[in-house]
Amino acid sequence: MTRAAFWGILIPFLGTSLGALCVFFMKKSIHRLFQKALTGFAAGVMTAASVWSLLIPSLEQSAAMGTWSFVPATTGFLGGVLFLLLLDYIIPHLHINSQKAEGPESRLKKTTMLVLAVTLHNIPEGMAVGVVYAGWLAGNTQITAMGALALSIGIAIQNFPEGAVISMPLRAEGMSKPKAFACGVLSGIVEPAGAVLTILAAGFIIPALPYLLSFAAGAMIYVVVEELIPEMSEGEHSNIGTLLFALGFAVMMILDVALG
Numbered sequence: 001m002t003r004a005a006f007w008g009i010l011i012p013f014l015g016t017s018l019g020a021l022c023v024f025f026m027k028k029s030i031h032r033l034f035q036k037a038l039t040g041f042a043a044g045v046m047t048a049a050s051v052w053s054l055l056i057p058s059l060e061q062s063a064a065m066g067t068w069s070f071v072p073a074t075t076g077f078l079g080g081v082l083f084l085l086l087l088d089y090i091i092p093h094l095h096i097n098s099q100k101a102e103g104p105e106s107r108l109k110k111t112t113m114l115v116l117a118v119t120l121h122n123i124p125e126g127m128a129v130g131v132v133y134a135g136w137l138a139g140n141t142q143i144t145a146m147g148a149l150a151l152s153i154g155i156a157i158q159n160f161p162e163g164a165v166i167s168m169p170l171r172a173e174g175m176s177k178p179k180a181f182a183c184g185v186l187s188g189i190v191e192p193a194g195a196v197l198t199i200l201a202a203g204f205i206i207p208a209l210p211y212l213l214s215f216a217a218g219a220m221i222y223v224v225v226e227e228l229i230p231e232m233s234e235g236e237h238s239n240i241g242t243l244l245f246a247l248g249f250a251v252m253m254i255l256d257v258a259l260g
Contacts, residue, residue: 004145005133008152009195012129013188015156016122019163020184023171026164033240036232038161040241043228044248045158046125046220052256053151054128054217057135058210060142072210079211080218084124088226093117095227111170111183118166118187121227124219125155126194131212133195134202138209150259154252159188 055073062069092106094113101113108116132151135143167184171177202212232241 002137005137005148005199008133008148009126009129009192009199011149011152012125012155012159013192015159016163016188016191017185019160019165020167020181020188022164023167023177023180023184026168032235035165036238036241037244038165039228040232040244041248042158042162043224043232043241044245044250045154045252046224046228046248047245048249048252048256049128049151049154050217050220050224052253053132053147053154054213054220057132057142058213058217061210061213073214076211076214077218077221080124080215080220081222082218083215084120084219084222084226087120087123091116091120093120095231111173111175114169115166115183115187117227118162119190121223122159122162122188122190123194124216124223125159126191127198127212128216128220129155129191130195130198131202131209131216134199135209135213137199138202146259147256150255153259154255155191157251158248159191163188 055077058073058076059069062072065071089103092101092103092108092113093116094101094110095117102117106113129148129152132143132148136145136148163184166187167180170180170183175183198212198216202209229245232238232245
């Protein structure tokens with residue numbers, strides 16, 4: 001793995017860690033309106049990343065299949081959705097502002113299940129960064145170093161508020177600031193771990209790269225539709241989440257096109 005790839009897969013994790021630092025400087029809770037804005041922004045970034053950085057490259061790499069070039073992108077995309085659906089069913093977790101846990105019944109603490117919920121939706125982000133860097137390391141002409149970096153930066157930008165959104169509620173639940181910060185950081189550690197595992201897997205199955213790109217896209221879209229959009233839309237002032245969704249989408253699109 002080159003130095004550029006090493007730092008590239010760490011950038012999103014650094015974004016989460018910096019966001020978790022907010023627990024030392026902010027009040028015990030995040031204003032609901034601000035949380036809606038952050039969630040909408042994250043959803044926009046993830047949607048744009050799924051399209052521009054993952055699905056479009058997947059389709060381009062399958063162009064030689066002619067009429068059937070949609071097969072890898074479609075198969076991988078649906079596989080990614082089903083994979084996250086499976087994780088949702090087998091891992092107990094609790095979303096922010098929700099009183100009812102999802103997944104199998106568990107005696108885990110509420111704070112533990114909050115961290116698991118964020119960790120779950122960090123998995124596809126790690127996979128996305130890993131598969132894009134795997135394509136670049138393999139010499140894939142459709143994926144450039146700057147394009148891979150754009151994805152890392154985009155996910156890091158949306159991870160910053162994510163780190164705050166997990167550490168601040170934990171602090172509000174009575175957890176100490178250092179422990180809440182540590183939990184916020186740990187929720188993001190799955191991203192570089194997932195990226196490294198994806199790079200290693202892609203190294204053995206380079207022909208499957210179009211499937212892996214769209215698989216990561218499907219997993220990310222599942223998180224957006226199942227978790228982020230409902231969170232940003234519920235209650236009053238849902239237009240704030242919608243506007244920030246558009247802004248997040250635009251920022252990620254600009255990064256991908258300008259740097260890619």
